[in-house]
Amino acid sequence: MPSVTAPPLRAVLAEDQALLRVGLTRILEASGIAVVAAVDNAPQLERLLEGGDFDIAIVDVRLPPSFSTEGLSAAIAARAARPGLPVLVLSQHVEPIYARDLLASGEGAIGYLLKDRVADVDEFVAAVRRVAAGGTVLDPEVVAGLVSGLGNGTRSRPLDRLTEREREVLTLMAEGRSNAAIAARLFVSEKAVGKHTNSIFSKLDLPQAADDNRRVLAVLAWLQGQT
Amino acid sequence: MTDWSAMSLQPITTVRPAPVDGDALVDRLRLTAVSLGYALSMAPALALGILSILCIPLGLVTAGFVLALAVVPATAALTGLHRRVSGRLLGEEIATSYADTTGTNVVTRPVRWITDRARWRDVGFVWFSATGGFALSVLPVALLVGPLTHVVGAVVDGGFWWWILVLLDGPLLLVWWLVTPALVRARAVAERNILGSARVAELERRVEQVTTSRTETLDHSAAEVRRIERDLHDGAQARIAAVGMNVGLAEKLMATDPAAAAELLREARETTVDALEDLRSVVRGIHPPALADRGLAGGLEALALPIPLPITVTVDAGELPAPVESAAYFAVAECLANTVKHAGATRAWVRVRHDGDVLHLVVGDDGRGGADPHGSGLAGVARRLAAFDGRMVVESPAGGPTVVTMEVPCPQ
Numbered sequence: 001m002p003s004v005t006a007p008p009l010r011a012v013l014a015e016d017q018a019l020l021r022v023g024l025t026r027i028l029e030a031s032g033i034a035v036v037a038a039v040d041n042a043p044q045l046e047r048l049l050e051g052g053d054f055d056i057a058i059v060d061v062r063l064p065p066s067f068s069t070e071g072l073s074a075a076i077a078a079r080a081a082r083p084g085l086p087v088l089v090l091s092q093h094v095e096p097i098y099a100r101d102l103l104a105s106g107e108g109a110i111g112y113l114l115k116d117r118v119a120d121v122d123e124f125v126a127a128v129r130r131v132a133a134g135g136t137v138l139d140p141e142v143v144a145g146l147v148s149g150l151g152n153g154t155r156s157r158p159l160d161r162l163t164e165r166e167r168e169v170l171t172l173m174a175e176g177r178s179n180a181a182i183a184a185r186l187f188v189s190e191k192a193v194g195k196h197t198n199s200i201f202s203k204l205d206l207p208q209a210a211d212d213n214r215r216v217l218a219v220l221a222w223l224q225g226q227t
Numbered sequence: 228m229t230d231w232s233a234m235s236l237q238p239i240t241t242v243r244p245a246p247v248d249g250d251a252l253v254d255r256l257r258l259t260a261v262s263l264g265y266a267l268s269m270a271p272a273l274a275l276g277i278l279s280i281l282c283i284p285l286g287l288v289t290a291g292f293v294l295a296l297a298v299v300p301a302t303a304a305l306t307g308l309h310r311r312v313s314g315r316l317l318g319e320e321i322a323t324s325y326a327d328t329t330g331t332n333v334v335t336r337p338v339r340w341i342t343d344r345a346r347w348r349d350v351g352f353v354w355f356s357a358t359g360g361f362a363l364s365v366l367p368v369a370l371l372v373g374p375l376t377h378v379v380g381a382v383v384d385g386g387f388w389w390w391i392l393v394l395l396d397g398p399l400l401l402v403w404w405l406v407t408p409a410l411v412r413a414r415a416v417a418e419r420n421i422l423g424s425a426r427v428a429e430l431e432r433r434v435e436q437v438t439t440s441r442t443e444t445l446d447h448s449a450a451e452v453r454r455i456e457r458d459l460h461d462g463a464q465a466r467i468a469a470v471g472m473n474v475g476l477a478e479k480l481m482a483t484d485p486a487a488a489a490e491l492l493r494e495a496r497e498t499t500v501d502a503l504e505d506l507r508s509v510v511r512g513i514h515p516p517a518l519a520d521r522g523l524a525g526g527l528e529a530l531a532l533p534i535p536l537p538i539t540v541t542v543d544a545g546e547l548p549a550p551v552e553s554a555a556y557f558a559v560a561e562c563l564a565n566t567v568k569h570a571g572a573t574r575a576w577v578r579v580r581h582d583g584d585v586l587h588l589v590v591g592d593d594g595r596g597g598a599d600p601h602g603s604g605l606a607g608v609a610r611r612l613a614a615f616d617g618r619m620v621v622e623s624p625a626g627g628p629t630v631v632t633m634e635v636p637c638p639q
């Protein structure tokens with residue numbers, strides 16, 4: 001479903017598994033995103049990121065030669081050199097601590113998703129576009145981990161003050177969704193979502209944040225502060 | 228040992244004064260004889276004790292080495308005799324654990340001895356034998372021989388004082404009756420404690436061995452877990468993710484490009500088959516189904532079946548503990564994998580036998596030999612087996628054949 005309004009995006013891809021590299025390329029190309037380079041190892045990825053001639057880099061966490069977290073390190077290093085460089089990190093399993101490292105690498109234009117999410121093509125492509133546009137996308141799994149981690153400690157009280165619906169909204173906010181997206185997801189009006197977010201912010205003593213990105217960071221900082 | 232000595236060295240069963248009967252008397256007489264033997268060994272012990280000490284200063288000149296080459300083995304012979312005698316009296320074995328001196332020469336051997344605690348215990352023992360030990364052992368003899376001398380003296384000489392001494396014999400013999408078993412036993416226990424503290428050394432060595440093998444086992448397990456994680460990540464997990472991508476894209480293209488969507492679905496179906504195959508091979512690597520279903524014999528047959536070589540598998544073993552079975556299976560699997568990869572063999576054989584105490588595994592082939600027991604594969608097998616106190620010997624001369632012999636203690 002190539003978007004008519006958005007400008008055509010140029011993506012670079014780093015994924016060592018041929019099967020997945022081909023699958024990702026197909027999905028991106030079919031969705032009107034040009035894959036200008038696809039590499040399968042960390043040194044080549046580093047060169048690509050240095051070049052910076054792209055709108056978004058989609059990077060596997062684990063890459064040759066040592067199969068640990070080369071992709072993640074390369075992304076963080078590149079963003080240190082060029083703040084706001086849009087990177088979407090993909091992985092077969094998510095670790096909240098990696099999410100924290102990524103978020104710490106500067107505001108916005110960052111994403112961290114399970115590879116499973118790629119199968120929902122429209123959602124995935126939307127996430128790619130959101131990161132390319134400077135947004136933040138976090139895998140629901142990471143957010144769920146942070147939110148559920150709160151249930152255990154004694155300091156979990158603040159979360160108890162939220163209603164069931166407010167907790168849903170909080171989770172979706174932490175994933176990096178806008179009010180409009182949350183409204184669509186929960187089948188409510190955008191105005192209702194606005195009311196929920198205001199209520200959440202005041203119940204949790206969070207600073208009000210205008211744009212989605214700051215909002216994600218505020219929510220995540222709050223979640224991490226609680227765990 | 229003669230029958231007489233076998234009889235005289237029967238274990239000391241009791242140190243109580245009762246019952247007073249013929250058997251008890253014979254028992255005390257034989258223990259007095261043993262005591263006499265103990266006491267007489269004081270002479271060689273004292274000589275060896277002095278010579279041992281002399282070896283040290285004389286070691287500065289050549290004489291000490293020459294002396295040591297004579298004295299140390301003689302001391303070992305004497306303590307060996309005591310070990311046997313005291314061991315028999317206590318009904319247990321007093322083990323030795325001298326440091327290994329194979330490969331040493333006349334100069335390095337005394338050097339090895341001087342650092343060997345078991346040899347120093349020998350020296351300590353001869354000094355005990357010449358002093359406190361002598362006192363312990365001479366007492367029963369004196370208590371028995373004294374009264375006999377008095378009686379003989381009184382009869383032959385007939386002097387007044389002899390008869391006074393004979394009057395004292397009653398109490399002396401009573402004391403002899405009471406203390407002899409206890410004193411002999413005390414001496415035997417003392418000997419065990421001096422010479423047999425080899426048991427402590429033995430246990431220390433054992434603990435060291437277990438610590439090493441445990442560390443290796445943990446390393447090995449960690450490496451295995453890592454391998455399984457890698458296999459899953461690169462295999463089944465990646466393929467299933469790819470299936471998801473293909474199906475997702477197919478869903479999207481269904482309306483606009485049905486032919487492309489169908490092609491994607493076909494690919495996805497094929498990928499699921501590969502993913503299942505990946506999972507099966509991971510499962511085989513963790514616990515092979517044939518091993519689980521049919522035991523070691525069935526597992527090994529199933530293992531040999533797909534190998535492109537004629538392999539004779541003979542298994543003579545009943546039901547074994549599952550961990551041993553699994554270790555044996557993977558040990559054989561690794562050996563056969565080596566055979567296939569490196570040996571260039573025309574045939575191979577696997578023989579498994581359990582003799583009630585030890586599981587013997589032999590894997591051989593008629594290939595070109597030259598297998599490296601320190602290579603990662605065979606070293607891994609040795610580590611796996613070490614966890615069960617097992618051993619592996621690799622015979623693989625250049626030109627072959629290769630025979631890997633493995634033993635795992637496994638009492639039924």
